[in-house]
Amino acid sequence: xxxxTQPPSMDCAEGxxxxxxxxxxxxxxxxxxxxxRQIHSQGPQYIIHGLKNNETNEMASLIITEDRxxxxxxxxxxxxxxxxxxxxxxxxxxxxxxxxxxxxxKGTLLTVNP
Amino acid sequence: DGxxxxxxxxxxxxxxxxxTLSCEQNLNHDAMYWYRQDPGQGxxxxxxxxxxxxxxxxxxxxxxxxSREKKESFPLTVTSAQKxxxxxxxxxxxxxxxxxxxxxxxxxxxxxxx
Numbered sequence: 001x002x003x004x005t006q007p008p009s010m011d012c013a014e015g016x017x018x019x020x021x022x023x024x025x026x027x028x029x030x031x032x033x034x035x036x037r038q039i040h041s042q043g044p045q046y047i048i049h050g051l052k053n054n055e056t057n058e059m060a061s062l063i064i065t066e067d068r069x070x071x072x073x074x075x076x077x078x079x080x081x082x083x084x085x086x087x088x089x090x091x092x093x094x095x096x097x098x099x100x101x102x103x104x105x106k107g108t109l110l111t112v113n114p
Numbered sequence: 115d116g117x118x119x120x121x122x123x124x125x126x127x128x129x130x131x132x133x134t135l136s137c138e139q140n141l142n143h144d145a146m147y148w149y150r151q152d153p154g155q156g157x158x159x160x161x162x163x164x165x166x167x168x169x170x171x172x173x174x175x176x177x178x179x180x181s182r183e184k185k186e187s188f189p190l191t192v193t194s195a196q197k198x199x200x201x202x203x204x205x206x207x208x209x210x211x212x213x214x215x216x217x218x219x220x221x222x223x224x225x226x227x228x
Binding site for chain 2: 036105106
């Protein structure tokens, strides 16, 4: 799986947009970008994923650059409950049909301040 | 509501004792996974199962055992052979129909040694 690079921490003011970057310069053509978050002492929560096109759901938007070497997760109106570690993960869409593991790095600790 | 239920939330193990962590899902997912998370670290895959009555070792299977007798259940036994069992254990599941579909996680079981 391609390696990802994320800043270790970021701050955001409550009510403002939080933009979390992820670099995945070695991503290959069949690899998807997934975002998860983990609030302390809870299981990781799936947020969004995409391949080439930008994606949006009720939680967030995912912007993938045209060369696919980086992406940004956008939380449009951050709340205090969005304080968590955010993980950017890339994995192939055809892992030999094995539905294989997710590799979590250290992620970005997003702190939303009042 | 559909989801993944892990129990118990907290578990204590005595020396030489085997303990079993429960994971149940009602999402009708084919694939299930067990991960271990140590403080400040990413997730490491212990075992995974793509289908009932079949499972595969992950990266750190030594000292652990699993069974998959029913589609909705994937219990993990931490045996006395696992010398450093203190960790946060996470169960996940995934639909097998589309490889790109994300894994969804339970809220974890925290295991400690007495």
